[in-house]
Amino acid sequence: MLGTLSQQQIDELLTRNVTGRIGCHDGDRIYVVPVSYAYNEKYIIAHSREGLKTEMMRKNPQVCFEVDEIHDLSNWKCVIAQGTYEEITDERERYYAMKFLVSRLKHLKISETAKLPHMALEGDVAEDVPAEIRPIVYRIRLGSLSGRFESI
Secondary structure, three states, X not given: OEEEOOHHHHHHHHHHOOEEEEEEEOOOOEEEEEEEOEEOOOEEEEEEOOOHHHHHHHHOOEEEEEEEEEEEOOEXXXXXXXXXXXXXXXXXXXXXXXXXXXXXXXXXXXXXXXXXXXXXXXXXXXXXXXXXXXXXXXXXXXXXXXXXXXXX
Protein backbone atom coordinates (compact mmCIF):
# COMPACT_ATOMS: atom_id res chain seq x y z
CA MET A 1 0.00 0.00 0.00
CA LEU A 2 1.25 3.47 -0.89
CA GLY A 3 0.29 6.37 1.32
CA THR A 4 0.94 9.84 2.65
CA LEU A 5 2.56 10.49 6.03
CA SER A 6 0.70 12.69 8.51
CA GLN A 7 2.44 15.74 10.00
CA GLN A 8 2.99 13.76 13.22
CA GLN A 9 4.58 10.90 11.26
CA ILE A 10 6.79 13.40 9.38
CA ASP A 11 7.93 14.96 12.68
CA GLU A 12 8.62 11.52 14.16
CA LEU A 13 10.67 10.42 11.14
CA LEU A 14 12.73 13.62 11.13
CA THR A 15 13.30 13.39 14.90
CA ARG A 16 14.22 9.70 14.82
CA ASN A 17 16.93 10.13 12.17
CA VAL A 18 20.18 12.09 12.10
CA THR A 19 21.27 11.73 8.47
CA GLY A 20 19.56 13.39 5.53
CA ARG A 21 20.42 14.83 2.14
CA ILE A 22 20.53 18.44 1.08
CA GLY A 23 19.86 19.29 -2.54
CA CYS A 24 21.12 22.67 -3.67
CA HIS A 25 21.72 24.41 -6.98
CA ASP A 26 23.55 27.45 -8.22
CA GLY A 27 21.71 27.97 -11.50
CA ASP A 28 24.11 25.76 -13.45
CA ARG A 29 24.61 22.67 -11.29
CA ILE A 30 22.57 20.60 -8.89
CA TYR A 31 24.36 19.06 -5.92
CA VAL A 32 22.97 16.51 -3.45
CA VAL A 33 25.02 15.59 -0.40
CA PRO A 34 24.38 13.70 2.85
CA VAL A 35 24.59 15.63 6.13
CA SER A 36 24.20 14.92 9.83
CA TYR A 37 21.41 17.01 11.30
CA ALA A 38 19.13 17.72 14.23
CA TYR A 39 15.46 18.59 13.84
CA ASN A 40 13.48 20.86 16.16
CA GLU A 41 10.11 21.06 14.33
CA LYS A 42 11.01 24.43 12.74
CA TYR A 43 14.52 23.93 11.43
CA ILE A 44 17.09 21.43 10.32
CA ILE A 45 20.33 22.31 12.15
CA ALA A 46 23.60 21.21 10.54
CA HIS A 47 27.25 22.15 10.15
CA SER A 48 29.85 22.00 7.42
CA ARG A 49 33.28 23.07 6.40
CA GLU A 50 33.69 25.63 3.64
CA GLY A 51 33.15 23.92 0.31
CA LEU A 52 30.98 23.49 -2.74
CA LYS A 53 27.79 22.92 -0.72
CA THR A 54 28.12 26.10 1.34
CA GLU A 55 29.22 28.08 -1.72
CA MET A 56 26.13 26.96 -3.64
CA MET A 57 23.73 27.53 -0.72
CA ARG A 58 25.09 31.04 -0.20
CA LYS A 59 24.54 31.79 -3.87
CA ASN A 60 21.01 30.32 -3.87
CA PRO A 61 19.59 29.64 -0.38
CA GLN A 62 16.55 27.72 -1.64
CA VAL A 63 17.23 24.05 -0.86
CA CYS A 64 15.55 20.69 -0.63
CA PHE A 65 16.08 18.35 2.32
CA GLU A 66 15.25 14.64 2.24
CA VAL A 67 15.28 11.81 4.79
CA ASP A 68 14.54 8.13 4.08
CA GLU A 69 13.88 5.06 6.16
CA ILE A 70 14.17 2.05 3.87
CA HIS A 71 13.62 -1.44 5.24
CA ASP A 72 13.25 -3.04 1.81
CA LEU A 73 11.80 -2.15 -1.58
CA SER A 74 8.23 -2.59 -0.31
CA ASN A 75 8.62 -1.01 3.13
CA TRP A 76 9.93 2.53 3.25
CA LYS A 77 9.16 6.09 4.36
CA CYS A 78 10.43 9.32 2.88
CA VAL A 79 10.14 12.99 3.88
CA ILE A 80 11.00 15.84 1.54
CA ALA A 81 11.16 19.44 2.73
CA GLN A 82 11.63 22.67 0.84
CA GLY A 83 13.45 25.30 2.83
CA THR A 84 15.85 28.21 3.03
CA TYR A 85 19.53 28.03 4.02
CA GLU A 86 20.48 30.44 6.82
CA GLU A 87 24.02 30.63 8.15
CA ILE A 88 24.19 31.13 11.91
CA THR A 89 26.85 33.75 12.60
CA ASP A 90 25.97 35.04 16.08
CA GLU A 91 28.43 33.24 18.38
CA ARG A 92 25.94 32.60 21.17
CA GLU A 93 23.36 31.23 18.72
CA ARG A 94 26.10 29.13 17.02
CA TYR A 95 27.06 27.67 20.37
CA TYR A 96 23.51 26.62 21.24
CA ALA A 97 22.83 25.30 17.74
CA MET A 98 25.98 23.15 17.91
CA LYS A 99 25.10 22.04 21.44
CA PHE A 100 21.69 20.89 20.18
CA LEU A 101 23.24 19.15 17.17
CA VAL A 102 25.90 17.39 19.25
CA SER A 103 23.27 16.29 21.78
CA ARG A 104 21.46 14.47 18.97
CA LEU A 105 24.67 12.96 17.58
CA LYS A 106 26.55 12.16 20.80
CA HIS A 107 25.87 8.42 20.56
CA LEU A 108 27.63 8.39 17.17
CA LYS A 109 31.22 9.09 16.18
CA ILE A 110 31.15 12.78 15.19
CA SER A 111 33.27 14.73 12.77
CA GLU A 112 36.10 17.02 13.82
CA THR A 113 33.97 20.07 12.99
CA ALA A 114 31.31 19.13 15.58
CA LYS A 115 33.32 19.30 18.78
CA LEU A 116 31.80 21.71 21.31
CA PRO A 117 34.92 22.50 23.38
CA HIS A 118 36.29 24.49 20.43
CA MET A 119 33.33 26.87 20.49
CA ALA A 120 33.45 29.71 22.97
CA LEU A 121 30.21 30.96 24.45
CA GLU A 122 31.37 34.57 24.66
CA GLY A 123 32.15 34.81 20.98
CA ASP A 124 35.88 34.08 21.06
CA VAL A 125 37.22 31.35 18.85
CA ALA A 126 39.72 29.09 20.57
CA GLU A 127 43.15 29.98 19.21
CA ASP A 128 44.16 26.35 18.79
CA VAL A 129 41.34 25.64 16.33
CA PRO A 130 42.54 25.96 12.74
CA ALA A 131 40.24 28.19 10.67
CA GLU A 132 39.89 25.47 8.05
CA ILE A 133 38.07 23.17 10.50
CA ARG A 134 35.97 25.80 12.27
CA PRO A 135 32.50 24.74 11.23
CA ILE A 136 29.92 26.74 9.39
CA VAL A 137 26.78 26.27 11.47
CA TYR A 138 23.52 26.68 9.60
CA ARG A 139 19.86 25.93 9.64
CA ILE A 140 17.33 25.12 6.99
CA ARG A 141 14.20 27.15 7.69
CA LEU A 142 11.55 24.65 6.71
CA GLY A 143 8.76 25.61 4.37
CA SER A 144 6.68 22.84 2.86
CA LEU A 145 7.03 19.27 4.10
CA SER A 146 5.66 16.13 2.48
CA GLY A 147 5.98 12.49 3.30
CA ARG A 148 5.17 9.26 1.55
CA PHE A 149 5.39 5.60 2.47
CA GLU A 150 4.95 2.12 1.12
CA SER A 151 4.22 -0.91 3.28
CA ILE A 152 2.99 -4.43 2.75
